Amino acid sequence: MTNRVTREVAGERRHYAYPRYFFSNRSQDILPLCEWGLDLLGVPHRRSSRWNVSVARRATVARLDEVVGPKS
Structure with missing residues (x-):
């Protein structure tokens, strides 16, 4: 997923885009395992x-x- 951010710097709007990882799951058993692995x-x-x-x-x-x- 690409994260897109707009910031105002010195009165000028600047746009940034950068890759990020986003893990999504409704199971409250799976997400802690993901966090454990990242830790x-x-x-x-x-x-x-x-x-x-x-x-x-x-x-x-x-x-x-x-x-x-790398993400594709």
Whole structure:
């Protein structure tokens, strides 16, 4: 998934786009396993909602690309 962000900097609107990983599952048994695996890899993550885990920082996305391969 590509994260698209618009920020206002010095009165000018700037657009940014960067890759991120977004894991979604309704099972409260599966998401903790995902978080556990990310913790083992040393990959910071956050729950963006009850059913979603997000990895969005550039360095952490690069780390996951090393482990699982780049997203296609």
